Amino acid sequence: MIRAEDGRKMSKSLGNGVDPLDVVRDYGADALRLTLIQAAAPNQDVPFQIEWVDAARRFGNKLWNAVRFTLSHLGEGAVPATGGYPQDPGPEAAWVLSRLQEVTAEFDAALDEYRFSDAYAVLYSFAWSEVFDWYLELAKAQLRAGDASTRSTLGVVMRDLLKLFHPVIPYLTEELWQHLVGDGFIAASRWPEPPRYPAPAGFEAFREVVGGVRRFRAEHRLSPRHPLAGTILDPEGVMQGWWSPQFQALAGFTPVAGTGAPGGAFSRVVAGSLQALISLEGVVGVAAERRRLDAEIAELEEARTKASTKLANPQFVERAPDEIVTKERDRVDSLTATLAKLTTQRSELG
Structure with a gap:
């Protein structure tokens, strides 16, 4: 059932009804239809919010x-x-x-x-x-x-x-x-039946590294136009050389291929065997990068503690659906792996 935003049943007497014709006039029928389909979870009442229709538009x-x-x-x-x-x-x-x-x-x-x-x-x-x-x-x-x-x-x-x-x-x-x-x-027209293609090796690692470079830029409040330089370490050759222009296009990062850590201070982004070492020279001070890492480590440690506490509760493990418990365990593993990378990076900065 579609309910009012406050969770109550829509009714004329309460004055909390939403006229779909008004919504269609303001946002379009396509936006309303997409909103209702996305919200139509089985066996669940939905508190209607006009912001959802705006997002669909x-x-x-x-x-x-x-x-x-x-x-x-x-x-x-x-x-x-x-x-x-x-x-x-x-x-x-x-x-x-x-x-x-x-x-x-x-x-x-x-x-x-x-x-x-x-x-x-x-x-x-x-x-x-x-x-x-x-x-x-x-x-x-x-x-x-x-x-x-x-x-x-x-x-x-x-x-x-x-x-x-x-x-x-x-x-x-x-x-x-x-x-x-x-x-x-x-x-x-015929329903799509796209053929199967093998996913290129290393692509998800590439996306993860780009995401890490973007976070570095955002957390230091650097302009998208501020150039970043550094080194890419790809010991297993998963990127096969195609990555260089894409780092520049997606993250404003112009790295060179390397085999080891360069001189000077740098921020490390790790995704499997792939690493991006972002030079701090002329970009941010080492102290500022230390503070950023300390804050991120503290935030992730708090999240891991909450998830671990939930898993330590026998009632949660016994009563929650298996997929929820598995998802929580995977989250703890992911947080632990990320914390290990950040802790190593923090120790490199002294």
């Missing part, structure tokens, strides 16, 4: 801009209605194509079990956090160079996203389909 704007970006590089009607997946994609394209196949399979499985909110939660996260925030940025350098594989990848990923979102945001996706594909109606 902003997602529609993001999808519109992503397709317009695609059209600016591919042109109108350049993407086939089916097929068109590249045969030999580069590492950036292989990553997003592998994720497209995995997400589509997970999405289809959730639909088969009528878990509509789960299905669109997975798809929404993939579209926003991986395609919009990551792949579009990764693709820019290849698109400027006229890389055909990147053009194909961008086209089919955006096309399949439109198909998958069409059942809940039909008006927007149909409009964008006519520009991107222009072949019939999207509702009459």
